[in-house]
Amino acid sequence: MEKNKGSKTDKWGVWMQRLLESLVEKHRPAAREGKLAEYIPELAKQDSRLLGMAVVDRAGKMHTAGAYRDRFTLQSISKLIALMIALMDHGEEKVFSKVGMEPTGDPFHSIYKLEIAREAKPLNPMINAGAIAVSSLIQGGSVEERVERILHLVREMADNPGIDINRSVYQSERDTADRNRALAYFLKGSGVIDDVEETLDVYFRQCSICVDCRDLARMGLCLAQNGISLRGKRVIPGDIARLAKTFMVTCGMYNASGEFAIRVGIPAKSGVSGGIMALVPGRMGIGVFGPALDKKGNSITGVRLLEDFSKKLGLSIF
Numbered sequence: 001m002e003k004n005k006g007s008k009t010d011k012w013g014v015w016m017q018r019l020l021e022s023l024v025e026k027h028r029p030a031a032r033e034g035k036l037a038e039y040i041p042e043l044a045k046q047d048s049r050l051l052g053m054a055v056v057d058r059a060g061k062m063h064t065a066g067a068y069r070d071r072f073t074l075q076s077i078s079k080l081i082a083l084m085i086a087l088m089d090h091g092e093e094k095v096f097s098k099v100g101m102e103p104t105g106d107p108f109h110s111i112y113k114l115e116i117a118r119e120a121k122p123l124n125p126m127i128n129a130g131a132i133a134v135s136s137l138i139q140g141g142s143v144e145e146r147v148e149r150i151l152h153l154v155r156e157m158a159d160n161p162g163i164d165i166n167r168s169v170y171q172s173e174r175d176t177a178d179r180n181r182a183l184a185y186f187l188k189g190s191g192v193i194d195d196v197e198e199t200l201d202v203y204f205r206q207c208s209i210c211v212d213c214r215d216l217a218r219m220g221l222c223l224a225q226n227g228i229s230l231r232g233k234r235v236i237p238g239d240i241a242r243l244a245k246t247f248m249v250t251c252g253m254y255n256a257s258g259e260f261a262i263r264v265g266i267p268a269k270s271g272v273s274g275g276i277m278a279l280v281p282g283r284m285g286i287g288v289f290g291p292a293l294d295k296k297g298n299s300i301t302g303v304r305l306l307e308d309f310s311k312k313l314g315l316s317i318f
């Protein structure tokens with residue numbers, strides 16, 4: 001990289017690096033105002049003070065700061081991956097006969113709308129009920145085969161064949177998932193899914209896929225490029241990548257998606273581990289990790305960091 005020394009791109013790189021480091025320092029203290037996802041015992045063991053960020057551009061230039069090497073599980077971010085596979089397997093008509101497309105003002109694990117709606121169809125694939133319905137659609141001869149297909153797509157999007165499942169988180173969630181089990185039985189009772197235990201097993205395992213901020217940034221970039229990975233390989237059909245990004249905007253940040261669209265203005269999907277995968281269409285992928293959560297289940301420091309970053313660079317897509 002000698003020949004770039006002093007060039008415009010190099011100065012931009014240095015500026016960007018300093019920006020990320022200063023933003024992480026500035027927002028890390030707000031972790032005190034948040035709480036870990038204690039309903040999954042293994043997630044309650046995370047260090048709530050961590051905050052990390054990675055940003056990758058189309059040329060593969062990666063900028064990182066803070067706890068960007070720390071590993072965490074995808075949790076709800078996996079809902080997006082599972083949705084894309086279900087759409088590849090069955091097409092839109094079948095998938096959206098089982099799950100809706102509308103945002104909800106209710107918490108992600110709410111059962112309330114399932115009971116009062118005329119049709120017991122979950123409102124969208126980003127809430128737990130909808131994601132469980134989607135996981136039931138992923139094809140494969142066994143739970144292992146179905147999960148392997150999800151892992152394969154995550155590895156391709158992240159350009160990282162080493163990505164795997166964190167078994168302690170998987171077991172922890174499986175052993176304490178009364179609420180998700182209740183949702184799944186309700187869905188079975190309404191004819192949305194067939195096999196509760198198999199479906200939940202796929203769902204718990206996909207939630208336990210373990211990544212770091214750089215993986216999330218590369219996955220975000222793959223969606224930013226409409227399904228083409230950093231290495232230039234098409235791993236998701238363009239129309240499905242577009243659909244996934246639309247869900248990120250309308251439902252990606254749980255029942256705070258409206259506020260996030262106004263304040264930050266870029267497609268993003270969060271998980272209760274504190275991860276957020278975000279992107280700027282055609283430009284960059286972003287991975288953030290800060291395990292202290294706000295009341296709606298989003299990383300409290302991660303959201304503030306992204307808001308500041310988006311405003312400084314004028315990234316809103318609106």
Ligand code: GLU
Binds near residue numbers: 076272
């Ligand atoms: N595995 C978590 C659950 O089902 C995912 C929730 C989330 O990240 O929003 O509760």
